[in-house]
Amino acid sequence: MNDDPVNESPDGALPEPEAPDRDAFDRLVAADPAAHVAARPGVLRAKVEAWADAPSSGPELSDGGHGSPAGAAGSDGASGSDGASGSDGAAGAGDELAVRRRRRVPTLVAAAVAGAVVLGGGGYALGARTGSGEASDASAVAEAAGFAVPGSAQPQVAGGADARSDASGESGAQGLGAGREQAADSAVSSAGDQAWARYYGRTTFRESGLSQEGGSAAAYAFDARAAASAETAARVAQAFGVEGQVRDDGWSWAVGSQDGSGPQVWVARDGRATVGYTNPSLDPWQCEAAEDGMCPTPPATSVDDATAATALADAMRSLGLDPAQFEVRVEPRSGEDATRWATARRVVGGTLTDDTWSATVSDAGLVWLDGALADVVALGEYAVVSPAEAVRRLGDPRFGASSPIMPLVDDGLARDVMPAQEPAPAPTVPEPPTQAGAIPWPVTDVTITGARLGLTEMWLDSGAVVFLPAYELSNAEGYTWSVIAVVDGSLDFAAPLG
Numbered sequence: 414m415n416d417d418p419v420n421e422s423p424d425g426a427l428p429e430p431e432a433p434d435r436d437a438f439d440r441l442v443a444a445d446p447a448a449h450v451a452a453r454p455g456v457l458r459a460k461v462e463a464w465a466d467a468p469s470s471g472p473e474l475s476d477g478g479h480g481s482p483a484g485a486a487g488s489d490g491a492s493g494s495d496g497a498s499g500s501d502g503a504a505g506a507g508d509e510l511a512v513r514r515r516r517r518v519p520t521l522v523a524a525a526v527a528g529a530v531v532l533g534g535g536g537y538a539l540g541a542r543t544g545s546g547e548a549s550d551a552s553a554v555a556e557a558a559g560f561a562v563p564g565s566a567q568p569q570v571a572g573g574a575d576a577r578s579d580a581s582g583e584s585g586a587q588g589l590g591a592g593r594e595q596a597a598d599s600a601v602s603s604a605g606d607q608a609w610a611r612y613y614g615r616t617t618f619r620e621s622g623l624s625q626e627g628g629s630a631a632a633y634a635f636d637a638r639a640a641a642s643a644e645t646a647a648r649v650a651q652a653f654g655v656e657g658q659v660r661d662d663g664w665s666w667a668v669g670s671q672d673g674s675g676p677q678v679w680v681a682r683d684g685r686a687t688v689g690y691t692n693p694s695l696d697p698w699q700c701e702a703a704e705d706g707m708c709p710t711p712p713a714t715s716v717d718d719a720t721a722a723t724a725l726a727d728a729m730r731s732l733g734l735d736p737a738q739f740e741v742r743v744e745p746r747s748g749e750d751a752t753r754w755a756t757a758r759r760v761v762g763g764t765l766t767d768d769t770w771s772a773t774v775s776d777a778g779l780v781w782l783d784g785a786l787a788d789v790v791a792l793g794e795y796a797v798v799s800p801a802e803a804v805r806r807l808g809d810p811r812f813g814a815s816s817p818i819m820p821l822v823d824d825g826l827a828r829d830v831m832p833a834q835e836p837a838p839a840p841t842v843p844e845p846p847t848q849a850g851a852i853p854w855p856v857t858d859v860t861i862t863g864a865r866l867g868l869t870e871m872w873l874d875s876g877a878v879v880f881l882p883a884y885e886l887s888n889a890e891g892y893t894w895s896v897i898a899v900v901d902g903s904l905d906f907a908a909p910l911g
Contacts, residue, residue: 550718551563551742553719554718554719554722554741554743555722555740555741557719557722557723558719558722558723558725558726558736558741559726559730559736559737560722560726560736560737560739560740560741560757561736561737561738561739561740561741561760562740563740563741563742564740565740565760566740566760566763566764566765567763567764567765567865567867568764568765568867569764569765569766569767569867569868569869569870570865570867570868570869570883570884570885570895571869571885571893571895615854615855615856615857616856616857616858616859617808617856617857617858617859618804618805618807618808618859618860618861618894619804619858619859619860619861620800620801620804620860620861620862621860621861621862622862623799623800623801623804623861623862623864624799624800624801624864625799625801625802626799627796627797627798627799627802627900628796628797628799628866629794629795629796629797630794630795630797630866630868630882630898631762631791631792631793631794631795631882632791632792632793632794632795632868632879632880632881632882632899633761633762633789633790633791633792633868633879633880634789634790634792634877634878634879634880635684635685635686635785635787635788635789635790635877635878635879636787636788636789636790637683637684637685637686637785637786637787637788639788640680640686640688640786640787640788641680641681641682641683641686641786641787642666642680643659643661643666645666645680645686645688645786646659646665646666646667646668646678646679646680647659647668648732649668649678649680649688649690649732650668650669650678652731652732653676653678653690653692653728653731653779654676655668655669655676655677655678655690656668656669657669657670662679664681664682665679665680665681665682666679666680667679667680673693674693675692675693675694676690676691676692676693676694677690677691678690680786683876684787684872684873684875684876684877684878685768685785685786685787685878686785686786686787687783687784687785687786688732688782688783688784688785688786689781689782689783690728690779690781690782690783691780691781691782692778692779692780692781693780694777695775695777695778695779695780696752696775696780697711697712697714697751697752697775697776697777698711698751710749710751711751712749712751713748713749713750713751714750714751714752714753714774714775714776715776716752716753716774716775716776717753718743718753720753720774721743721753721754721755721772721774722741722743722755724755724772724774724778724779725741725755725756725757725770725771725772725774725782726741726757728772728779728782729757729770729784732786733786734770734784734786736757738759738760739757739758739759739760739770740757740758740760740765741755741756741757742755742756742757742758743755744756751775752773752774752775752780753773753774753775754771754772754773754774755771755772755774756769756770756771756772757769757770757771757784759785759789761789761868761880762868762880764867764868764880766868766870766880767870768785768870768878769784770782770783770784770785771783771784787878789880792879795881795882795899795900795903796899796900796902796903797866797882797898797899797900798898798899798900800864800866800884800886803864803884803886803896803898804861804864804886806896806897807861807886807894807896811906812896812897859888859892860888860889861886861887861888861894862887862888862889863886863887863888864884864885864886864887865884865885865887866882866883866884866898867882867883867884867885868880868881868882868883869881869883869895869897874908874910881897881898881899882897882898882899883895883896883897883898884896884897884898
């Protein structure tokens with residue numbers, strides 16, 4: 414990723430971004446559950462211009478400043494408090510929350526949703542630590558809505574999201590551990606880049622003081638067969654009062670409006686039985702086309718944290734889910750937000766996973782909802798390798814050692830004001846190596862001193878979603894790597910790539 418600041422043209426316009434990979438972009442759009450929702454005239458323009466005018470009081474991020482979903486500091490699902498953010502909550506708000514808003518707009522077409530993924534992410538590493546409020550606030554919100562106590566589950570071993578992205582090409586195991594690009598992009602300062610660089614490239618691993626004894630651990634999976642059906646779509650439509658007949662769209666079953674003018678529900682044919690609901694009539698950004706092509710900016714919402722969390726919990730209960738099996742987070746307010754955004758992460762086997770329900774709530778009610786209806790089923794106990802053997806796997810090409818996740822609280826990465834960058838040295842013409850001299854071939858030697866056995870979420874090539882035992886391995890500096898913990902005998906190395 415390019416870490417250079419974005420340059421503006423003399424008239425203040427931003428330069429045209431580079432086009433994303435077309436195939437990857439098309440796959441992203443095709444997979445979007447809102448692909449068939451049409452945008453209302455004037456809405457997109459008004460929202461984009463409103464976001465562009467929003468002030469940002471935090472430090473600028475590099476264009477690739479997103480971090481690991483489970484490895485970044487502060488991503489444990491704690492709820493933000495009601496009211497304006499404090500000094501920490503303000504930092505990076507214009508960047509991170511703009512991305513969040515793009516993700517939760519219910520009436521935008523798939524291209525806009527996909528664009529938020531392609532262009533967004535730049536605020537995650539910093540945004541993970543900008544939530545306002547104390548732990549007691551988060552607990553009170555969770556208790557009021559019926560969710561699990563925040564922090565009661567152990568964090569997921571990082572890598573699930575990357576395991577999903579790698580399913581189309583790279584091996585699933587290589588996705589563990591935040592991935593090369595994601596871990597590299599979590600560095601948000603030049604100091605961090607320098608610290609990270611020494612672990613990027615040729616690396617050897619050894620362990621110190623880790624156990625040589627293996628064991629066993631439970632694994633889980635989603636079973637979407639019962640939930641992914643036309644009958645479920647009809648049941649969801651009844652729960653939310655959406656009228657109409659179930660139609661088969663090929664990738665999903667849907668009920669309701671097809672043009673974005675009215676409420677709609679859908680249930681996807683995927684490994685999660687992904688369900689979605691949208692009601693544009695409750696969207697404060699919704700408006701008919703104005704004569705000048707502009708829609709007015711809606712007023713700030715009065716919805717507080719507890720109300721947003723309760724709206725999500727009630728919606729989940731109406732679909733047969735127990736909020737007590739999830740940890741909730743309500744996104745902190747930013748400026749004049751017209752809606753509130755709440756997310757609930759599923760707890761599986763005592764682990765807080767990245768499988769998430771999300772809701773957008775306005776003063777008028779629930780605007781948007783999405784999540785997984787598939788049942789979580791136990792796959793039984795798997796034998797797992799010892800922590801020492803897990804370290805040896807980091808050097809085994811079959812497991813594709815993950816790049817490290819940086820400890821954001823170190824090396825100035827979590828400071829409100831980033832340190833001034835040292836000027837780059839003047840460029841010089843390099844000298845060639847001496848004849849028959851030694852060729853520079855730097856290798857970093859890492860000593861792993863800590864190991865935590867947990868679960869990681871992975872998407873298999875078939876589209877099935879599993880939660881498998883994995884190790885999070887760390888060195889004395891707090892950098893972490895991860896690798897699957899299941900023994901070789903339970904891994905099918907001869908399985909064809911998808």
